[in-house]
Amino acid sequence: MSTTHIDTLNYLDNTGDDPAVRARLVVGDNDFHSVTDKVCGIVEMPKTPPMWWVAFAISSSLTLVLFSMIGYLITTGIGVWGLNVPVGWGYAIVNFVFWVGIGHAGTLISAILFLLRQRWRTSINRFAEAMTIFAVVCAGIFPGIHVGRIWFAYWLFPIPNQMLMWPNFRSPLLWDVFAVGTYATVSLLFWYMGMIPDLASIRDRATTRLRYYVYGFLSLGWRSSNRHWHRFEFAYLLLASLATPLVLSVHSVVSFDFAVSIMPGWHTTIFPPYFVAGAIFSGFAMVTTLIIPTRKLFHLEEIITKRHLENMAKIMLATGMMVGLAYSTEFFVAWYSGNQFEAFTFLNRAFGPYAWAYWTMVTCNVVVPQIFWFRKLRNNTLILWIASVLINVGMWFERFVIVVSSLSRDYLPTSWGYYRPSAIDVLTFVGSFGLFFTLFLLFIRFLPLIGMAEVKGVMPQAHLDRPGHRGHGDYHGDIAGAEVV
Amino acid sequence: MKDQTTTGGESTVLYGYLAQFDKVDELLVGAARVRDAGYTRWDAHTPFVIHGLDAAMGVKKTILPYIVFAGGLTGTTAGILLQWWTNAVDYPFLISGKPLFSLPANIPVAFETTILFAALSALVGMLALNGLPRLYHPLFRSRAFKRATDDHFFISIEAEDPLFDRESTRKLLESISGRPVEEVEDEV
Numbered sequence: 001m002s003t004t005h006i007d008t009l010n011y012l013d014n015t016g017d018d019p020a021v022r023a024r025l026v027v028g029d030n031d032f033h034s035v036t037d038k039v040c041g042i043v044e045m046p047k048t049p050p051m052w053w054v055a056f057a058i059s060s061s062l063t064l065v066l067f068s069m070i071g072y073l074i075t076t077g078i079g080v081w082g083l084n085v086p087v088g089w090g091y092a093i094v095n096f097v098f099w100v101g102i103g104h105a106g107t108l109i110s111a112i113l114f115l116l117r118q119r120w121r122t123s124i125n126r127f128a129e130a131m132t133i134f135a136v137v138c139a140g141i142f143p144g145i146h147v148g149r150i151w152f153a154y155w156l157f158p159i160p161n162q163m164l165m166w167p168n169f170r171s172p173l174l175w176d177v178f179a180v181g182t183y184a185t186v187s188l189l190f191w192y193m194g195m196i197p198d199l200a201s202i203r204d205r206a207t208t209r210l211r212y213y214v215y216g217f218l219s220l221g222w223r224s225s226n227r228h229w230h231r232f233e234f235a236y237l238l239l240a241s242l243a244t245p246l247v248l249s250v251h252s253v254v255s256f257d258f259a260v261s262i263m264p265g266w267h268t269t270i271f272p273p274y275f276v277a278g279a280i281f282s283g284f285a286m287v288t289t290l291i292i293p294t295r296k297l298f299h300l301e302e303i304i305t306k307r308h309l310e311n312m313a314k315i316m317l318a319t320g321m322m323v324g325l326a327y328s329t330e331f332f333v334a335w336y337s338g339n340q341f342e343a344f345t346f347l348n349r350a351f352g353p354y355a356w357a358y359w360t361m362v363t364c365n366v367v368v369p370q371i372f373w374f375r376k377l378r379n380n381t382l383i384l385w386i387a388s389v390l391i392n393v394g395m396w397f398e399r400f401v402i403v404v405s406s407l408s409r410d411y412l413p414t415s416w417g418y419y420r421p422s423a424i425d426v427l428t429f430v431g432s433f434g435l436f437f438t439l440f441l442l443f444i445r446f447l448p449l450i451g452m453a454e455v456k457g458v459m460p461q462a463h464l465d466r467p468g469h470r471g472h473g474d475y476h477g478d479i480a481g482a483e484v485v
Numbered sequence: 486m487k488d489q490t491t492t493g494g495e496s497t498v499l500y501g502y503l504a505q506f507d508k509v510d511e512l513l514v515g516a517a518r519v520r521d522a523g524y525t526r527w528d529a530h531t532p533f534v535i536h537g538l539d540a541a542m543g544v545k546k547t548i549l550p551y552i553v554f555a556g557g558l559t560g561t562t563a564g565i566l567l568q569w570w571t572n573a574v575d576y577p578f579l580i581s582g583k584p585l586f587s588l589p590a591n592i593p594v595a596f597e598t599t600i601l602f603a604a605l606s607a608l609v610g611m612l613a614l615n616g617l618p619r620l621y622h623p624l625f626r627s628r629a630f631k632r633a634t635d636d637h638f639f640i641s642i643e644a645e646d647p648l649f650d651r652e653s654t655r656k657l658l659e660s661i662s663g664r665p666v667e668e669v670e671d672e673v
Contacts, residue, residue, distance in 0.1 A: 032532060032636035158571055166571035170580055170590045178597040186604040193608050197634065201532070204631040220618035223625070224633040226529040226538050228615040231547045233534055235611035238553050239604055246600045253593055456636075457533040462509060 014307045015379055025120055025458050028302035032456050035303065039450045040202050042298050044211075048445060051297055056441045062434020069428040070145055078148045080424045087407045087419035092146035095429050097275075097399045099139035099436075100180065100254055103187070104247055104276070105283020106132025110190060111243035114236075120311055122454035123304045126198075127294070128287050129191040130449070134439040135286070136184045138432045143176075172256035179253035186246055190239050193232075196222050198448035251275040258402065265345040265406035268333065274326035281319035281365070282395035288312050288388035292381055294444055303450055306379060313378035316391065320369030323398075327362065341411055353418055354405045357397050364394020497670035500623035501527075501643040502654060503630065504662040509535055512638040515661035516541040519640060522657055526646040530630070530639040549610050556606025557599045564598030565591060623671035630669075641669070 014023045026035065073080055083090045106128040113121040144153050156177045158167055167174050199219035206212035222228070252272035259271040288309065295304040334346040349358045368390045372378040409416045443449065456462055506512040516529050520543045529542055538544075565588075572578045573586035583590075612618065624630050624641060633639055640662070642654055658666045 036532075036635045158567060164576065166576045166578075168578055168580065169568040169572050169594055170578070170583070172593075175593040175597075178594045182597040182601040185601060189604055189608045193611070197533075201634040204634045216620060220612065221620045221622060222617065222634075223622055223630075224530040224532060225615075226531060226535070226542060227544055228617070229531065229534050230539050230544050231549055231611045231614050234547050234549045235607045238550065238607045242553075242557075242600050242604050242607070246597075249593070249596060249600075256593075453533040457535075462533065462535065 014305050015310050015375075023307055024460075025123065025305070025307070026303055026455060027305050030302055030459070031461060032459070035450075035452055035455055035459070036201055036205070038300065038303065039198070039448050039452050040205055042444065042449065043202055043446060044205070044207070049297060052441060052445060055437065059434045059437035059441060062431050063438045064431075064434075065427055066141075066431025066435055069424055069431055070141070072424065073145055073428075074150055078146075080422060082420050082422040082425050084417050084419060086410065086415050086417040087404055089403050089407060090419055091421050091425040091429055092142045094396070094399045094403050095432060096139050096142035096146075097254055097403070098282070098396050099135045099142070099432065100183075101251060101275070101279035101282045101395065101399075102286045103132040103135040103139070103183070103283060104251060104279035105287050106130070106135075107183075107187060107190075107243050107247040108280050108283065109287070110194070111240040111247065114240045115244060119458045120308055122451055122458050123308055124287065124291060124312075124450075125454070126191070126194065126451040127291060127449050128283075129187065129194070130440065130443045130447070131283075131287060131290060132187045133184070133191060134436050134443070135283075136180065136187065137439065138436050140180065140184065141432065141435075172253065172260045175253045176257055179250045183246060183250045186239070186243055190243060193235065193239065194451055194454070195448060196220060197224065197232075197453040198451060200224070201452055202448060248276055251279040263406050263410055264339070264341040265330075265349070265402070268330065270326060270329055270333070274323070274330075277319050277322040277326065278365075278395060278398060281316060281323055282392060284312050284316050284319065285388040285391035285395065288316070288384060289392060290440065292385045292388075294449070298444070298449075300450065303455060306381075309381065309384055310378055313372045313384055313387075316388070317369050317372040317378075320365060320372075320391070324366040327366065345406060345409070348409050349401060349405045352405065352409065354401060354408070357401050358405070361394050361397040361401055364390045365398060368394070496673045498673050499644045500669045500671040501641050501645075501649070502658055503624065503627055503667040503669050504640045504658040505629060505632075505664065505667075506638040506640070506662055509638065511662070512640070513537055513541045515640055515658075518657065518661050519642065522648065524642055524646050524648050524654075526643040526649075528641050530624075530633040530641065532634055532636060532638075535638075547614060549607070549614060552610040553603050553607045556610070557603035560599040560602025561595050563602065564595035567598075568594060623669055626671070627667055627669050629667060 014025075014027050030038075081090060081092070106125075109121050109128040110125045113125075143156075144150060147153050147156075154161075155167065156174070196219055199215050200222035203212060203215040203219050206215060252275065255271035255275035258266035259268060261267060291304060292309070295301055331346050334342045337343075349355075368387050371383065371387060377383050404419050408419055504515070506515060512529060512531070512535070516538060519527055520541065529538060531538065568591045569586050577585050579585065629637070630639065640658065642649060642658065646654075648654070655666055
C-alpha cells in the first residue's frame with residue numbers, strides 16, 4: 001500500500017464514530033508477521049532502552065525503601081506507624097483497598113469484555129492482566145504487615161496449629177483472605193494460560209540457546225494444534241465466566257470488611273456496588289497511566305491505537321459517573337435515614353477536619369473525568385494521561401476518606417481523634433509503587449506484553465475473504481462499500 | 486515400524502507429512518478435504534484461533550466443561566465442609582448466640598473455593614486433555630514449522646494414520662496446498 005504522509009496520519013486515526021466505517025483495531029500497514037515482529041521484538045531487543053534503565057533504577061530503589069520500611073516495622077513494632085486509638089486502620093488498609101481496586105480493571109478487560117465480545121480488548125488485555133497481578137502482590141503485603149506480629153500471620157489461614165483453634169469463618173476479614181487469595185490465583189492462571197501461545201512464538205524465533213530453553217519450557221511445548229486451540233478456547237471462555245463473578249465478588253467482600261461493622265459511614269448496603277465501580281474506575285486509570293508511556297517507548301501505536309485509549313477514557317467517564325452517583329447517594333441516605341450519627345459522619349466528611357481529603361477526592365474522581373465528554377480532550381494523549389494520574393490520586397483519597405474519617409469521629413465525641421501518617425507510613429506506600437513498577441518493567445522487557453495470538457485473530461486477514469464477512473472491528477454492522485481496508 | 490532410515494548416524498522414522506498454507510481460506514478448504522478423505526490422526530496448526538476450523542476438521546466438542554463443573558462442585562463441597570468442621574464440630578465457635586452452622590454466613594467462602602477449584606481444573610484439565618506439557622514433538626524438527634506461531638498455517642497427517650499412504654497422502658496434500666509437502670521425521 002502506498003500512501004502519502006498525510007494519508008498515513010489519517011489512517012492511523014481510528015477514533016471516528018461514523019457507523020458506516022468499521023474501525024480497524026490494528027492500524028498502519030500491518031500483517032500477522034509484523035505484529036509478531038513488533039511484540040517479540042521488545043523481548044528480543046539486544047539493548048534495553050536507556051529510559052527503561054532509568055525507570056528501573058528508580059523503581060528498584062523504591063522497592064528497597066519498601067523492604068527496609070517493612071524490616072523496620074517488624075523489628076520495632078506497629079508504633080512506627082501513625083495509628084492511634086480511634087484510628088486503628090490507617091495507611092495499611094487504605095493502601096490495601098487501593099491496590100486491590102487497581103487490579104480490577106485487568107480482570108474486567110480480560111474476562112468481562114471477553115464475554116461481551118469487545119474485540120478491542122485484545123491489544124490491552126495482557127498488559128492489564130499483568131497489572132492486576134502486580135497490584136494484588138502489592139495489596140497482599142499490607143494486611144500481612146498490618147497484623148503487627150507478622151510471625152502469626154498464618155493465623156489468617158485454616159491451618160491446624162498448636163492451639164487447636166480455627167479461624168472464625170463468620171468474619172468478613174476471613175472472607176477477604178479467601179477472596180483475595182482466590183483472585184490472585186485465578187488471575188495468575190488466566191494470565192499465564194493466555195500467554196502460552198505467545199511464549200511459543202518467542203521460542204520459535206529464538207536466536208540464543210538460553211531464550212530457546214527458557215521460553216520453550218514456559219510455553220510447555222505448545223505446537224499451535226487446532227485440536228489444542230479448541231480446548232484452549234473453551235478453557236479461556238470458562239475462565240472468563242468464572243473470573244467475571246469472581247472480580248465482582250472480590251471488591252464486594254473487601255467492602256464487607258467495612259459494611260458489616262456498625263461504624264457510621266461504613267454500615268451501608270451501597271458499599272459492594274460502589275466499591276466495585278470505584279475499583280474498575282481506578283484500575284482503568286492505572287492501565288491508562290501505564291500504557292501511554294509504554295506504547296510510546298516501544299512504538300506500539302499501531303496496535304494499541306488511539307481508539308483503545310479513547311475507549312478506556314469512555315469507561316472511565318462511565319465509572320466515574322457511577323462513583324459520583326454513589327457519593328451523592330450516600331449523602332442522600334444519610335439524610336433520609338434520619339440517623340443522626342450517619343448524618344453527622346457525612347457532614348463531617350465534607351466540612352470536618354478531613355474536608356481537604358474529601359474535596360480532593362471529589363475533584364479528582366467526579367470533576368476531572370467530565371473532560372472525557374469532549375472528543376478533542378479525550379483524544380489528546382497528554383491530557384488523558386494527566387487525567388488518569390489525577391484519578392489514581394482521587395481514588396486513593398476515596399479510600400483514605402472512607403477509612404480514616406469514619407474512625408476518627410464515631411459515636412462518642414470523647415473518643416475522637418485525628419490521624420496523621422508517620423514518615424514510615426508514607427515511605428511504605430511510596431515503596432509499594434516501587435515494587436509495582438519494578439515487576440511491571442520486568443514484565444514489559446521479558447514477556448510478550450500484547451496477546452499476539454488474540455490480536456491476529458481480530459485482524460481482517462484472519463477471516464474468510466468473502467463479501468459480507470470481512471474484518472472484525474469495533475462495529476458489527478457491515479455496510480457495503482464503506483469498509484476501510 | 487515402517488520405513489526406518491539412517492541419516493548422519495541418527496536413525497529416524499517417518500512421523501508424517503506437513504503441508505503449508507498462506508491464507509485462512511486455503512487452510513479451511515484443505516482441512517475439509519482431509520476430513521472428508523477420512524483421515525483421523527491429523528491436525529491443523531495455526532498461529533491463532535480460526536473460526537470455522539473446528540467444523541472444517543470435524544473436531545468433537547471437548548469434555549472440558551464437565552471437568553470444570555466437577556471441579557467447581559468439589560470446591561463448593563470442600564468450602565462448606567471446611568467451615569462446618571472447623572467452626573461447628575472441631576472447635577465450636579459461639580458468636581452472639583447464632584447457630585454454630587448456618588449456610589448464609591458460609592456462602593462467601595464457599596463461593597470463592599468453588600471458583601478456585603473450577604479455575605484450577607480448567608487450566609489443568611485443558612493441559613491434560615491436550616497432552617501438555619510435552620516439550621519435545623517431532624514437528625519441532627521442521628524448520629518451516631517455526632512459522633506456525635507467527636503467520637503460516639499447516640496441516641499435518643501422521644504416518645500412523647490407518648489411511649496413510651506415501652503416494653496418495655502426498656498427492657492429496659499437494660493438491661490442496663499447491664506446493665511440495667515436507668516429510669517430518671522422528672527419532673526412533
